[in-house]
Structure formats: C-alpha cells, structure tokens
Amino acid sequence: MNRSKWDQRFERADALIAAHPFAAEVLQFYKRMAMFQQTLYSHGEGACGNESGKGVSGLLEQDLNVHRLLPKFAEFLSSVEKCAPQLMAQSARDLNAQGTDRWQDLLISFWRTASDFQSSPGQPEVLLAWIFLQPQAEYLADHNGHIPGQEAMAVCPFCSRKPIVGVLRREGDGAKRSLICSMCATEWTYGRIICPACGEEAVEKLAIYTASQFDHVRVEACDTCRRYIKTVDLTKNGHAVPVVDELATMPLNLWAQQRGYVKLQANWLGI
Secondary structure (H helix, E strand, O other): OOOOHHHHHHHHHHHHHHHOHHHHHHHHHHHHHHHHHHHHHOOHHHHHOOOOOOOHHHOOOOOOOHHHHHHHHHHHHHHHHHHOOHHHHHHHHHHHHHOHHHHHHHHHHHHHHHHHOOOOOOOHHHHHHHHHHHHHHHHHHHOOOOOOOOOOOOOOOOOOOOEEEEEEEEEOOEEEEEEEEOOOOOEEEOOOOOOOOOOOOOHHHEEEEEEOOEEEEEEEEEOOOOEEEEEEEOOOOOOOOHHHHHHHOHHHHHHHHHOOOEEOOOOOOOO
C-alpha cells in the first residue's frame, strides 16, 4: 500500500524520536505541526484556488482567501501554545489575543513577501505564518498544471524560494543532487559540486562535514560566502525523509555555526 507523503513524514519523525532522544522535543513539535498542516493542505483549493498553469511568479502573488483560513489560524495558534518551544508558544498566545485583523495582516504580508523571508528565532510571528501557510503553497505546487523546467537554479523554479535541504538520490553508478523548497516543497535538480548560495564551483572552497551519528546527512559549506546547507543522502539511508531528518540533526548545525558558517535557509525553529 502506498503511504502518503504525510504518513511518511509522521512515521519518520517517530523513528527518529526513538533513535535520537535528544531530538524528541523538536520532532514531537514537528509531528504535531505537520499533522495540523495535513488538515490545512486539504483546504488548499478553497484558500488558494486551483488555477492550472499558473506562472512561476504567480504562486505567492496569487490572492489568498484569508477569510477562509482565519478560523483555522485560531485553532492553529491554540495548538502551538500547547506544544511549541517557549518563545514560539508565547508568540502564539500574544497573537491569539490580538484578533483577526492582526492575523489577516500577518498572513497576507507573509504570503506576498515569502520569497524574501529569512527565518530567525527572533521572529516567532513570522515563523508561525510560515508554518501555517506552507501547506497552502505546497498544495499549489502539487496541483499546478505547469511543471517548471529543471533548470540549475539556486532558488525554487516554482515559487523562487530558497531551499531548506538538499537530497542525494542514486543515479547510475553515482548520485545526483536535488534541492527541496522551503515554501512549496518542490524538488528540483541542482549541480552536485556548486554552492546554492553564491554559485562557487571550486572544489577546494566547498567543505563537506559528516558525523558518524548521522552518516546519511552532511553539511555542505562554502568558504567563499560562508553559507551552508544540509544534504540527506538517500543512497545511504532510503528510509530518510529529508525535511524531517534535517530537523533531527541539530548537532550538525552546531558544528557549522562554530566554524562561522550561516545556514542558507533556517528551519521552523529559526535554526
């Protein structure tokens, strides 16, 4: 029986919680939010429309039916209050008290400017808008009649958003690299030896770090721009789910940060 992508994410979170207890709190939060996102995804057609063939630049410029989503946002904030890390939970409480006009402004603003978004733990409201609206963008990408060409772009060919994680998949006797969009979850092919932040191609300037604890996940860092991205190697672990494994491997972030690298696109926790 084919499992949905949501089931795969939930099951992988459970497996990683069992394997890495230090990441349990983060992964339990992720699973709770992903389960809520699954319900939001099913609202995608009414909230965003279903315009087959919508152009690349139109994804996040497309009108968002905020009034349809606002009741769900109240439920979302209540859920976040119960399971999120302290700073984000407090932000959800504050937002809950501010009412629908504030929610509407926040969601519309984020939807229209998401391609310029830089997540940070100091911006919990923006992180909440991202988590809430991401399944709307993913729905649009999944139901769009036009599949963008797989150009060697450093940003998503569908919504122009930065990648959240890289993926290595088997191809012939080796592996090819893809990037996964942080907003709409589109996956697109990208060069194996090239920095997605600045385009650097000199091998001696592209550092790779791995740890025995996570032998299927590696840090790919650039000494030119000092940016890094984590890449999940599915040729080493076919059970991995890149967006979930990225969250579970926080010690790799610490290694990179201690050496002065900055993540290309931070995750839900602003890390």
